Amino acid sequence: MLDITAKVIENRLLSEKGRIYSLTLDSPELSKDCLPGQFYEIKVGGLDSRFLLRRPFSVAFCDDKTVTIRYNVVGAGTEWMSGITPGQMLDVLGPLGRGWPVDKTKKTLLVGGSTGIFSVLGAASHLGDKSRAVLGFRSCDLVNSVEDFKAFGVPVSIITEDGSSGRKGLVTELVKEELDKNEYDTVFICGSTLMMKSVAELLKDYDVDCYVSIEERMACGVGACMGCVVKIKADNEQGWEYKRACAEGPVFNAAEVIW
Ligand SMILES: Cc1cc2nc3c(=O)[nH]c(=O)nc-3n(C[C@H](O)[C@H](O)[C@H](O)COP(=O)(O)OP(=O)(O)OC[C@H]3O[C@@H](n4cnc5c(N)ncnc54)[C@H](O)[C@@H]3O)c2cc1C
Structure with missing residues (x-):
């Protein structure tokens, strides 16, 4: 660092x-x-x-x-x-922090919401056509960077909450459609907590690995202040422990996150 x-x-x-x-x-x-x-x-x-x-x-x-x-x-x-x-x-x-477990041998679905698309764009730049992106925005005013995903060879689908660009609806709908194709090994998600929680919940019905990037508000950014802790499952009496999004994350295995 x-x-x-x-x-x-x-x-x-x-x-x-x-x-x-x-x-x-x-x-x-x-x-x-x-x-x-x-x-x-x-x-x-x-x-x-x-x-x-x-x-x-x-x-x-x-x-x-x-x-x-x-x-x-x-x-x-x-x-x-x-x-x-x-x-x-x-x-x-x-x-x-710790980034995405990028693996070019695995077909990866990239799920981004709002500014969370920037973190998955980083993964897209490494994975290229081994990945596909589904991006959700509130409205067309916030749609951006789509051409950059495409330039990395990544097909993109867009959905907006008000239908002003792409389909109308929530990104979870596109995720379900993609997963029903049974093509994916891994899913990377970055967006609002609500969106990540809904997608992670949906993924419990599918045999895929899922990672989330938790962009918690953080203060020091280097693991000293404990201001960005998240609850992660642990093998202890209470069943969980705090981990720092800035140091042990921001990327965590979704199955281990307690939302
Ligand atoms: C690991 C990480 C990666 C990030 N990557 C990006 C990125 O690539 N692009 C991007 O635009 N933003 C990103 N963010 C969020 C970004 O850091 C904040 O938007 C920024 O710090 C706001 O600063 P500000 O002084 O303009 O706003 P502030 O005055 O600090 O806050 C303005 C408003 O934004 C809200 N806010 C601030 N930070 C966050 C946050 N982390 N999550 C949710 N709401 C927040 C506040 O609650 C407040 O309502 C990331 C955050 C983290 C933790």
């Missing part, structure tokens, strides 16, 4: 109404050893910032020299990030 000052080479608006951006850093140091499903902690507000906590973002994809993250503007930190210009320096910590 590195704490690096990296140069921004792009901060591109992907969806004006949805306020979604793609930010690329020029940093071979940060991209080296970066695995899909891991994340970076970005110091917002500038190098002399008074924002106390860094903000975590999943790696969307990386190459030998660059790292790209994608973000939705939701509060003060991401609002500040939306004003970043190329050439600006950012203080970035990472890569952090």
